[in-house]
Amino acid sequence: MKHERSTSTATLSQDEVVTEKSWNVVVWDDPVTPMPVVALIFRKIFGYSNNKATQLMMTVHHQGRAIVWSGVRERAEGYCIKLQANGLLSTVEQDS
Amino acid sequence: MARSKVFIQRKDGRIELRIAPAAREFLKSVVDQLITAENDSEHPWHGSLHAPITPSADNDDPLRSFERQKMTATSAELMRLTLDESFLSQDEAFAWLASMQLGLRARTTEAAIFTVEDLNQADDTSLQTIRALQFFLFELATTLS
Numbered sequence A: 001m002k003h004e005r006s007t008s009t010a011t012l013s014q015d016e017v018v019t020e021k022s023w024n025v026v027v028w029d030d031p032v033t034p035m036p037v038v039a040l041i042f043r044k045i046f047g048y049s050n051n052k053a054t055q056l057m058m059t060v061h062h063q064g065r066a067i068v069w070s071g072v073r074e075r076a077e078g079y080c081i082k083l084q085a086n087g088l089l090s091t092v093e094q095d096s
Numbered sequence B: 001m002a003r004s005k006v007f008i009q010r011k012d013g014r015i016e017l018r019i020a021p022a023a024r025e026f027l028k029s030v031v032d033q034l035i036t037a038e039n040d041s042e043h044p045w046h047g048s049l050h051a052p053i054t055p056s057a058d059n060d061d062p063l064r065s066f067e068r069q070k071m072t073a074t075s076a077e078l079m080r081l082t083l084d085e086s087f088l089s090q091d092e093a094f095a096w097l098a099s100m101q102l103g104l105r106a107r108t109t110e111a112a113i114f115t116v117e118d119l120n121q122a123d124d125t126s127l128q129t130i131r132a133l134q135f136f137l138f139e140l141a142t143t144l145s
Helices: A002-015 A035-046 A050-063 A073-085 B021-039 B062-081 B090-110 B116-120 B124-144
Strands: A023-028 A065-071 A089-094 B007-009 B015-017
Touching (some): A035 A050, A035 A073, A035 B090, A065 A073, A073 A089, A073 B062, B007 B124
Antiparallel strands (some): A023 A089, B007 B015
């Protein structure tokens, strides 16, 4: 009986699909950083085009924050510390 | 956009510096504070350099914190080493950008400036430092863009 239960569990777990919610890198607005600096840092760290970097910079400016990258936690934290080491206000949060 | 007069992009990729000695002294004082603050937990800039990475977690991964500390120190020390140069490589110029931006954010946090209203009410000494750093950051970012 015990053996059957564990087999069933094993079968169930084979069908089970576990997906972790992605992690977001968030950049927050501050009142002093010049706009071209923010866009340039986005281009340098993420390799974004000038248009995309400018668009994200404007989102930060107007909405107070922007999600600049989403994906696995390890990479999100890596990007976050690069942004922080370049003087931007950045945090990591899991998708809600 | 107007061309910068203090940072000139040369055809060989280098950035020429046309910064007066007094301005170099000012930047030296900023980067010296940055280097001190990175290792001194009592320094008023220290907290700004050690912001949370994942605020929902109880503690950040110490390896991540160490990685950030290394990046900050590398940029600041590279800027310190090249302060008297006439030309910078692209990497050195980005180290200047990162260090000046860290100095700007740390100085702003020290003066408790978190909003535009706070900035408008800031004291003259803080404003003078902030405006000077904003000027150099804007000029360098424009040159590198």
